[in-house]
Amino acid sequence: MNISILGLGFVGLTTGLGFAKKGFNTFGFDINEDRLNKLKNHIIPFHEPHLKEVLGETLGKSFFLDVNFSEAIQKSDAVFLCVGTPEKEDGSADLRYLLDGIEQILKINTDKFQVLITKSTVPPSTVSNEVIPFVKEKLQKNPGRNIGFASNPEFLREGYCWEDFIQPDRVVIGVEDEKSKEILDKIYQPFGAPIHYVNYNTAEFIKYLSNTLLSTMISYANEMSMVAGAIGNIETQKAFHILHEDKRWFGQPAGMKSYVFPGCGYGGYCLPKDTAALISISEKNGFIPPILKANLKINHDIKPFLVQQIAEKAALESSIGILGLSFKPDSDDVRITPPKEVIELLIQKGYKNIFAYDPIANEEFKNHYPDIDITYLNSLEEITSKSDHLVLLTGWKEFKDRKDIFASKNIFDFRYAL
Ligand SMILES: NC(=O)c1ccc[n+]([C@@H]2O[C@H](COP(=O)([O-])OP(=O)(O)OC[C@H]3O[C@@H](n4cnc5c(N)ncnc54)[C@H](O)[C@@H]3O)[C@@H](O)[C@H]2O)c1
Structure with a gap:
């Protein structure tokens, strides 16, 4: 099994190292040359425990940063998109990096079946309504490609990236065709966590279900601190600690x-x-x-x-x-x-x-x-x-x-x- 990873930030680097640690041949790519050079020199470009040691163990053995992009894509059974999806001015998710990455992949000629996996956080309906139509349109010019799709949201927390990825509490895979499902199953079985196969929209929704609950709880707590402040003479910190009991x-x-x-x-x-x-x-x-x-x-x-x-x-x-x-x-x-x-x-x-x-x-x-x-x-x-x-x-x-x-x-x- 060969895997390519596009985007080597918190999510992509951890994902790449995780797959390499499990023994899959993993090829990592990033458009940020500085980030890539640091990694080639065993420097993790951000603070994240454990990654340096795993990089040391796997670089050049099962994790590769200097393979030619075309060759890597031609060999890959699975390509994970781990690029950023920042907020646009109107609040919507900016899919530019995701679609640019996909476009680069589609320029490579191969008749090998491969799954394009959206691991970046994207709003529900993105794979169905943005990614698949985009790929179909591009493939009109390159009809030889044989592509499957999946959505595989990531739940890791910064500061605990390695533990969360290597020992996930659950794996969520949005997939709607058997061939892609088989490939993802082979990739994730070694992690020993429950794997939930759902449709694309549900997989994407689960990620937002999780993050918006967390953001709502934080805003709720902050709102309550403002209620307490307005009423006065309330020991807010103590009240919250007692709530937690x-x-x-x-x-x-x-x-x-x-x-x-x-x-x-x-x-x-x-x-x-x-x-x-x-x-x-x-x-x-x-x-x-x-x-x-x-x-x-x-x-x-x-x-x-x-x-x-x-x-x-x-x-x-x-x-x-x-x-x-x-x-x-x-x-x-x-x-x-x-x-x-x-x-x-x-x-x-x-x-x-x-x-x-x-x-x-x-x-x-x-x-x-x-x-x-x-x-x-x-x-x-x-x-x-x-x-x-x-x-x-x-x-x-x-x-x-x-x-x-x-x-x-x-x-x-x-x-x-x-
Ligand atoms: N950071 C987290 O804790 C976390 C957790 C779960 C999910 N996510 C989601 O995962 C995605 C990535 O997050 P991150 O924190 O790793 O972002 P990041 O900004 O740290 O990394 C993204 C990387 O993608 C690279 N990139 C952009 N376009 C590229 C391309 N075409 N080819 C190759 N590389 C390219 C960038 O140079 C950058 O290094 C986001 O959608 C984010 O919402 C993040």
Whole structure:
């Protein structure tokens, strides 16, 4: 297996050295002559532990920096693009370096099948809507090339590049053809980590899912320090350290992961009112907290967004079966429960045949919301047989365990539970 790497920054150099360490013939290229010369002289051009030793071990043996570009590309089964994707003035990702790199590769003549792997971080849909059309257009002039595509986002952290790359927690590969998948499988099997094969867009999305969560958490924490500052007499640092002692951070049942998962919104007695109350006291003290306000708005907007999906598929005369009425599983609390708003929106849209079944919260819901005109049913079997469409709104274990009962029905799984 021969691999070429374009771009020898934090990601590309680590990737190249990682593959070389695993015994693959790896050819590294960079348009920055100074960077390349430093590397040829065993100098790592940035601070990153371990890379110098690995470079010393592999240079000239399995990692090569002086192979002719055409020869390397002609020999390569896989070409990894690890170039920069900086921000443009309008906020979009600048794909110039990526497309320039691809253009250089396509100028080389070879009929060998090779995979072009986008390892640089690129927004979801880039491989499908930018890279593949670009390659197709260029190949009109050079139709002999036999190219596959993949997206392989990188999750390493600066300062820990080597550890993160050589012992990844997971490998994500967006690939949509078998030949490319086989090559990537051979490259990544030696790393012994779970390998997730997904389509191109999903692979690209996972990288942004990760980075935007991190950036949102940081901005959230900073916003809260501003809320604390506005209210006054709050020991912010201490408060955050105590927050970190919450056992939900440490993988307990219903741990933090369950909060970083999509659904149909939060409800219950605490989160909605407490979010609203903190916004209110902060505003009274002169600071408008934008993330908290957006947080409440999203909790509202998710319901019409989901109901629209039902409206697009289910005729108004059809019967709709609501699975779950409590605000979360293992509770019969129906205060500010998302199913209430979803049902009201369905009624507003004109749906008349609405059934509902909750393992324990039917009575509570009926008592709390006597004006909501729906029919309560007593079992999963009954609601399945009476409904044309099912809408899962509470992630009860019963629904997951007994999903074979409604396997033949169209289901809107708005807790992503099945
Ligand atoms: N730095 C990180 O921690 C990190 C982590 C994960 C993903 N990423 C992503 O990986 C990509 C690379 O990041 P980086 O930090 O390694 O960038 P970097 O700027 O350190 O390195 C990019 C290298 O690509 C070279 N290059 C540009 N065009 C080239 C071409 N046509 N041929 C050969 N080389 C070329 C540049 O000269 C530069 O040395 C980015 O998309 C980034 O968002 C970065």
